[in-house]
Amino acid sequence: MQTDSALHQRRRALTTAELDAIPWVLLLSPLERERAVEDLKIADADAGEYICRMGRPVTYWFGVVDGLLKMSSDTAEGHTMTFTGVPPGGWFGEGTAMKRETYRYNIQALRKSRVAGLHVDTFHWLLDHSIGFNRFVMNQLNERLGQFIGAREIDRMTNPDIRVARSLASLFNPVLYPGVGEVLRITQQELAYLVGLSRQRVNEALTALSAQGAIQVEYGGLRVLNLSALRSQTSFR
DNA sequence: TCATTAAATTGTT
DNA sequence: AACAATTTAATGA
Numbered sequence: 001m002q003t004d005s006a007l008h009q010r011r012r013a014l015t016t017a018e019l020d021a022i023p024w025v026l027l028l029s030p031l032e033r034e035r036a037v038e039d040l041k042i043a044d045a046d047a048g049e050y051i052c053r054m055g056r057p058v059t060y061w062f063g064v065v066d067g068l069l070k071m072s073s074d075t076a077e078g079h080t081m082t083f084t085g086v087p088p089g090g091w092f093g094e095g096t097a098m099k100r101e102t103y104r105y106n107i108q109a110l111r112k113s114r115v116a117g118l119h120v121d122t123f124h125w126l127l128d129h130s131i132g133f134n135r136f137v138m139n140q141l142n143e144r145l146g147q148f149i150g151a152r153e154i155d156r157m158t159n160p161d162i163r164v165a166r167s168l169a170s171l172f173n174p175v176l177y178p179g180v181g182e183v184l185r186i187t188q189q190e191l192a193y194l195v196g197l198s199r200q201r202v203n204e205a206l207t208a209l210s211a212q213g214a215i216q217v218e219y220g221g222l223r224v225l226n227l228s229a230l231r232s233q234t235s236f237r
Numbered sequence: 238t239c240a241t242t243a244a245a246t247t248g249t250t
Numbered sequence: 251a252a253c254a255a256t257t258t259a260a261t262g263a
Contacts, residue, residue, distance in 0.1 A: 188246075203247075246258085249252105
């Protein structure tokens with residue numbers, strides 16, 4: 001398996017198309033943008049590869065350009081609990097980057113992904129100079145707080161159909177993951193890993209949601225037809 | 238560009 | 251966990 005230091009060695013500069021996939025770049029002034037873009041690096045991560053690990057010092061603020069990542073944490077009992085998936089357009093680690101602490105979770109690529117990184121020093125420089133950037137980060141923190149509260153409720157749900165629906169809804173969050181759009185590229189196997197269910201059970205849940213008209217199942221992805229229906233999924237069995 | 242083949246993903250038991 | 255059916259990606263003429 002590749003280590004995150006190997007990831008560092010495979011960095012390169014970004015193409016314009018990749019820059020377009022980064023939601024906060026447009027919020028910067030030309031000067032700020034120049035400095036940020038200069039520092040931005042991108043790397044390909046293979047499936048299963050770690051982007052960052054718990055306890056390691058924060059060196060980068062990361063974002064997903066393409067692919068799908070898994071955010072998880074190792075508990076004291078030795079178990080691994082999955083927090084959430086991170087689809088394209090998602091940036092994470094701003095809380096720990098601000099405090100220059102160590103990562104509080106593991107980030108692992110669920111499939112081959114392209115990950116962008118901004119050095120913490122540049123992250124702080126932007127916080128000190130750019131109002132647009134501050135707005136983005138604040139909005140990000142606020143939105144994620146809401147998502148984590150929602151995630152606690154999801155964990156309490158025993159009904160798999162609801163768990164799948166609510167987890168899907170958070171992956172389709174347009175504020176946190178603007179790169180997703182109408183169709184989320186995710187296989188049923190990947191979703192199963194995220195939700196912690198078998199692929200069969202996920203498939204069953206997706207069929208049910210599809211029958212309700214909330215989503216449309218496609219090959220290698222899912223299309224949202226009714227996001228609020230996914231969010232407000234309650235017990236019906 | 239098209240046809241063939243391999244690989245990935247899905248639906249079902 | 252295993253299977254067949256379907257879809258996509260890769261290959262090479």
